[in-house]
Amino acid sequence: MKHIKLRVCLSLFVFMFLLFSGGHAFAEKPIIIGAPLSIAYLYGWDAERGIKLAVDEINAAGGVNVNGKKRPFKVEVIDTRDLEPGVPVSEALMAVERLILSKKADFIVGGPNRSEAALAALSLLSKHKKISIVTSGVLTPAYHKTIAKEYDKFKYAFRIHGEAVTLIGEMIENFVDLKEKYGLTKVFIMAQDVSHARGAAKVMAKVAGSKGFEVTGSEIFPTGTSDFSMALLKVKSTGSQIINIWMDMPESAILLKQWYDLKIPALPFGSTLAAAEQPGFWKATDGKGEYTLCNVVNAGNAPSDATPWTMKFYNAYAKKWGVEPEGLGSSSSYMAVYVLKDAIEKAGTLDSDKVITALEQTDVMGVYGRLRFDPKSHQVIAAKDPKDGAVGSILQWQDGKRIVVYPKSIAKGSILLPPWMVKN
Amino acid sequence: MEILVYGTINSVSLALMGLGFAMVYGISRVPNFAHGALYVICGFVTWTLFHKIGLPYVIAIILSLGVNGALGMLMYRFVLIRVRGMNISEIIASYAIGLAILEGLRFGGFRGMTYTLPVFMEGSIMIGPVPVDFHRLIMMVIGILLVAVLWVFTHHTRIGLALQGMAQDERAALMLGIDSDLMAMLAMGFGAVLAGVAATLILPLGNIVVESGYHVLIMSIAVCIVGGLGSWMGAFFAAFIIGYAQILTVVFIGSHFQMVVAILAIILTLILKPSGLFGQQKELEERV
Numbered sequence: 028m029k030h031i032k033l034r035v036c037l038s039l040f041v042f043m044f045l046l047f048s049g050g051h052a053f054a055e056k057p058i059i060i061g062a063p064l065s066i067a068y069l070y071g072w073d074a075e076r077g078i079k080l081a082v083d084e085i086n087a088a089g090g091v092n093v094n095g096k097k098r099p100f101k102v103e104v105i106d107t108r109d110l111e112p113g114v115p116v117s118e119a120l121m122a123v124e125r126l127i128l129s130k131k132a133d134f135i136v137g138g139p140n141r142s143e144a145a146l147a148a149l150s151l152l153s154k155h156k157k158i159s160i161v162t163s164g165v166l167t168p169a170y171h172k173t174i175a176k177e178y179d180k181f182k183y184a185f186r187i188h189g190e191a192v193t194l195i196g197e198m199i200e201n202f203v204d205l206k207e208k209y210g211l212t213k214v215f216i217m218a219q220d221v222s223h224a225r226g227a228a229k230v231m232a233k234v235a236g237s238k239g240f241e242v243t244g245s246e247i248f249p250t251g252t253s254d255f256s257m258a259l260l261k262v263k264s265t266g267s268q269i270i271n272i273w274m275d276m277p278e279s280a281i282l283l284k285q286w287y288d289l290k291i292p293a294l295p296f297g298s299t300l301a302a303a304e305q306p307g308f309w310k311a312t313d314g315k316g317e318y319t320l321c322n323v324v325n326a327g328n329a330p331s332d333a334t335p336w337t338m339k340f341y342n343a344y345a346k347k348w349g350v351e352p353e354g355l356g357s358s359s360s361y362m363a364v365y366v367l368k369d370a371i372e373k374a375g376t377l378d379s380d381k382v383i384t385a386l387e388q389t390d391v392m393g394v395y396g397r398l399r400f401d402p403k404s405h406q407v408i409a410a411k412d413p414k415d416g417a418v419g420s421i422l423q424w425q426d427g428k429r430i431v432v433y434p435k436s437i438a439k440g441s442i443l444l445p446p447w448m449v450k451n
Numbered sequence: 452m453e454i455l456v457y458g459t460i461n462s463v464s465l466a467l468m469g470l471g472f473a474m475v476y477g478i479s480r481v482p483n484f485a486h487g488a489l490y491v492i493c494g495f496v497t498w499t500l501f502h503k504i505g506l507p508y509v510i511a512i513i514l515s516l517g518v519n520g521a522l523g524m525l526m527y528r529f530v531l532i533r534v535r536g537m538n539i540s541e542i543i544a545s546y547a548i549g550l551a552i553l554e555g556l557r558f559g560g561f562r563g564m565t566y567t568l569p570v571f572m573e574g575s576i577m578i579g580p581v582p583v584d585f586h587r588l589i590m591m592v593i594g595i596l597l598v599a600v601l602w603v604f605t606h607h608t609r610i611g612l613a614l615q616g617m618a619q620d621e622r623a624a625l626m627l628g629i630d631s632d633l634m635a636m637l638a639m640g641f642g643a644v645l646a647g648v649a650a651t652l653i654l655p656l657g658n659i660v661v662e663s664g665y666h667v668l669i670m671s672i673a674v675c676i677v678g679g680l681g682s683w684m685g686a687f688f689a690a691f692i693i694g695y696a697q698i699l700t701v702v703f704i705g706s707h708f709q710m711v712v713a714i715l716a717i718i719l720t721l722i723l724k725p726s727g728l729f730g731q732q733k734e735l736e737e738r739v
Contacts, residue, residue, distance in 0.1 A: 067562045067661070112662060220707060247707040251666050253657055254464075256457050257701040260581070277564035281657030288575050288584040302658075307565035311658060 057101035058091055058377065060364065061132025063122045063148075064163070065110035065140045069301045069354040070275065074137045074163035075104055076348050077360030084343070091368050094375040100364065103130040109141040110164065110275065112250040119144035120151060127155045133377050136363050137356075140164030142223040149173060152183045156379045158386070159184050160363040163356020164275070166191045166223040166299060166324075171406035178403060182383055185405040187366065187398070188359035189324045189419050191227040193409045194298045197419045198322060199234055201433055201442070202269060205294070206240070209444060215267035215293065216245040217258060217274070217282070224273035227298065231271055243267045248274070255282040259291050268448075272297035279303070280311060287315035290447045298322040299355065306351045309427045318445040320423045320432070326395035326413065327358025329422040329429045331437040333395055333413045340394045362393045395420070412436045453581045454698055460587050462694025463594035464653055466687050468667050469674030470601070471645030473686035475523075476675065478618045479635035481531055481541050483523075485549030486646055487668030492552055493519045493647035494659035498566050508569065516647045523643025527636045535635070553664045566659040568651070590652045597648065598687055614638060618681065673713040677720045679730025689728060692716070 062078055065071035082100040085091065090099040105126055107119035119139040126132040135157055139145045145165040152159050161170070161184070168190050174181045205211040214235050218228035225247060232242045243265035246258045259282075262270055270286070270293045272279065280302035286295055300321040302308055308316050326333035327340055330351070340361055345351045352358060370385035371377065387402045396413030400406065410416025411434045421433035423442055430440040472486045483489075493515050500511035526548055534540035570586035577583075605611040616624040617634045625631055649667070673693060678685030693716050697709045720727055 067557050069563060072562070113665070246705060249707065249710040251662060252706065252709070253653075253663065253666070254461065256460075256587075257453065257698060258706055260453050260457075263582075277658055277660045277662075280564050280567075284657065285584075288586075289582045290575070302564045305563070305565065307563070311565040311567045313567075313569065 055090075055093075055096050055098040057099045058093070058134070058371070059130060059132045060100055060102050060367075061123075061126030061130055061135045062102055062104045062137040063107045063119060063126055063135065064104060064138045065108055065119075066104065066106045067108070068110040068140070068275070068277075069305060070110060070140045070164040070356045071106070071138065073352065073354040074140070074356035074360035075102075076344065077162070077352075077357045078102055078136055078364055080344055080347050081361045081364035083347070085364065085368055092372050093377065100368075103132060105130070107139045107144065109139045109144040112276075116141075116144045116147050120147055123148050123151055127151075127157055132157070134367060134382075135159035136367065137162050137360055138164060140356075141221065142167035142170065143221070145170060146173065146222075149181050149184055153180050157183060158367075158379050158382055160367060160386075161186045162188060162360040162363045163354070164299075166194065167226060168192045169222075169226075171401070171404035174406075175401075175404035182405070183379060185386060185400055185407075187363045187400075187407045187417075188355065189409055189417065190406065191223055191298075192230065193419065194322050194324065195227060195231050195234055197421060197433060198231070198271070198296060198298060199238055201296070201320075201421060202235065202240060203238060205269065205442065208442075209448075211268035211294065212239070213241045213243050213265070213267045213293075214269045214271055215243050215262045215265060216271045217255075218245070218247050218272075219274040219276055219279075220247050220249050221275075224275075224299065227273050228271075231273075235271075240269075250276050251278060252276075253278050253281055255285050256289070259285055259289055262293050263289070263291050267293045269293055270295045272300050275299045275301040277302060280308070280316070283316045283319055284312055287312075287317075292448050294318065294320065294442075294444060294448065296320040299324075301354060303424065304328065304354045304422075306353060306429065309424060314427065317424050317426070318443060320421060320442065322419065322421045324355040324419060325358050326418045326420040326431075326437055327361075328352050328355055329420055329431050331420065331431045331439060333418055333420075333437045334392055336392070336394045358394045362395070362398060365393065366391065366398060393417075452579045454695075454702060456578050456581045456583055458695040458698040459691075460583070460591050461698055462691040463591045464649075465670055465674055465694045466598070466690035467590075467594050467645075467649035467652060469671040469678075469686045469690055470597070470683055471642040471649065472668075472671035473675045473678065473681070473683040474601075474645060475638050475642035477681040477683055478614045478638035479527070479535075480621075480681070481527070481535065481635065481639070482538070482545065483639065483642055484542055484546035484668060485526060485552065486642070486671050487664035487666070488549035488552035489519055489523060489643045489646040490650045490667045491556065491659065491661060491664040492522070493650040494568065494654045495556060495561055495566065497568060497651055497654075498659055501568065512651045515651070516644050519647035520640040520644040523646075524636050524640040526643075527639040531639070532632060532635075549664065549668070553661050557661045561659075561661060564658045564660065567657075568655040568659070570655045586655060590656075593648075593652060597645075598684075601683065610637065670713055673717050675727075677716050677727055679727030682727070682729035685727055685729025689716075692728075 086099045090097040105122040107122040108114045109119040216228045218224040303319045303321045373385040374381035396418045399408045408416040422429045423432050475483045496515040500506045571589050572585040575584040613629045674686045674689045678689030697712045
């Protein structure tokens with residue numbers, strides 16, 4: 028008898044514990060966020076972590092208020108593998124369609140990550156009338172231009188992070204500073220053989236030329252290239268002083284190691300340089316990546332005080348995942364969920380047309396500044412000051428740390444040259 | 452000068468990648484499509500032993516080569532032996548094992564670019580006007596020495612001669628008392644160790660990523676087809692042809708096309724000389 032009583036008490040305790048633990052218990056149906064991401068790659072897994080962090084915070088705070096009913100978010104992730112070499116775009120499209128049809132996703136957030144795949148997914152989103160906010164990877168200007176060109180068809184798509192043209196502008200501004208400060212005028216461009224990188228390399232060559240820089244060469248590397256010696260020797264023989272790198276493949280770490288080993292007298296300045304974005308880069312290169320600069324697209328992906336929310340996010344991410352925000356998709360993926368929550372609450376429904384209108388009216392101070400979408404192209408509005416818009420972030424590896432050096436409004440340091448480039 | 456130096460380094464690197472594949476096929480006639488996976492797994496085992504368990508680097512390398520050799524032999528003993536002689540089944544079975552290893556590693560969290568091994572020696576020297584880092588030079592020397600050791604092993608040791616006998620005529624070798632399954636298993640083990648040697652020499656130059664398994668497999672196949680399937684010396688010479696062609700492409704055409712060189716070499720060889728440069732037995736079959 029005594030044992031039966033004990034068992035009943037224990038069962039009741041467990042039941043009560045399960046009922047009241049773990050934050051809120053929701054009676055309402057969850058809102059499903061479908062996340063098509065290339066999760067074996069940095070721009071996939073950092074986005075997944077950013078999304079899940081925001082969802083956990085929102086659910087813990089009571090969920091999303093949809094016309095008076097509190098509904099939780101639920102994340103469904105499917106690996107698109109679109110960042111991997113040789114994986115066709117159709118794989119990513121299948122992942123998006125599976126999220127919509129089989130996982131019953133109400134919204135798509137995150138990817139696909141590769142520009143080619145994201146562009147191809149636009150028609151799919153239009154067909155299913157599903158709202159998507161791309162948050163990581165997709166950098167091609169063609170994305171928002173396509174939306175603006177056929178707004179009625181592609182109005183379901185938004186992009187909450189910076190794009191290649193903005194990134195180029197930010198980098199050129201730094202090149203000009205380097206020219207004034209150190210007399211660096213010769214630029215060699217290295218890009219991976221993927222849409223955004225090829226496009227960006229072309230634009231960069233044009234813009235750099237028009238700003239008085241001599242473009243000494245341009246090399247395109249197949250995804251997976253593991254030896255850059257010959258290209259680096261070309262950099263040296265042409266007297267180049269800046270290496271502008273557009274590569275998101277892991278092998279870009281090899282390029283930077285070789286750059287150090289060969290003591291190439293040119294400053295590596297990359298964008299979507301996934302290897303150098305990660306906090307583990309220093310250890311992975313035994314410090315050989317020091318002085319590498321990379322554009323991490325938005326603030327919050329490296330430590331800064333862009334807004335009061337920046338370090339709050341940064342620390343929450345580090346606490347939850349045991350690693351600091353790692354790549355260009357961390358802060359934007361996190362903010363996309365909050366922006367979506369606000370839009371749903373404003374619309375009071377999940378109806379796509381109403382949520383689109385609410386998203387177009389978005390105006391919040393987020394992790395990387397004031398977030399607003401261009402109403403025609405659905406591209407987040409960029410700025411140099413967080414008070415005016417979404418600010419970018421360029422970091423340089425200095426003494427084992429990722430130091431934000433641009434924009435000036437949030438910078439924590441200034442650009443340094445490696446010792447073998449310093450003229451006595 | 453830079454073409455000469457980096458052409459040789461690139462060629463030796465390709466030879467290292469392809470030797471194991473060529474040796475296994477030459478002896479057991481098993482096309483080991485798990486070769487790339489064995490290369491990657493050796494990198495990760497070395498990384499784990501060195502970084503996680505804290506063993507000295509040399510011990511970690513030796514142990515991981517042992518693990519790789521055992522893995523190769525187990526693959527033959529438990530899977531490939533059952534499909535031996537059925538070419539398509541051998542390819543499917545070995546590719547499936549490779550795929551399972553690579554995707555298993557990815558699933559197990561071995562992703563990203565932070566898995567690295569230290570180079571054998573830091574620093575660089577100038578060869579004429581060309582800077583070269585010490586590790587690449589060490590890799591080049593070990594690669595060439597390895598070919599010499601392999602030649603001595605296959606021509607002057609009992610096991611090596613038995614392996615050669617198998618490669619020349621398996622039935623005749625059986626009549627002379629050579630256990631063909633044991634030799635094929637040993638060949639798989641040696642092949643896996645060679646994949647591991649390539650991994651421990653090449654991977655410190657960059658990082659260990661699952662995708663490199665596919666790259667190594669493609670390069671191994673290219674080297675072996677051009678050199679002549681079954682001839683590991685042919686593979687060595689083919690590595691120099693492809694290696695130099697790649698470097699010349701990078702210098703005079705563009706880095707963009709360097710991967711095309713290997714694929715083009717496979718296509719041209721299959722059209723012009725399907726037996727490859729040194730594939731004598733296949734050539735005889737073709738004539739017949």
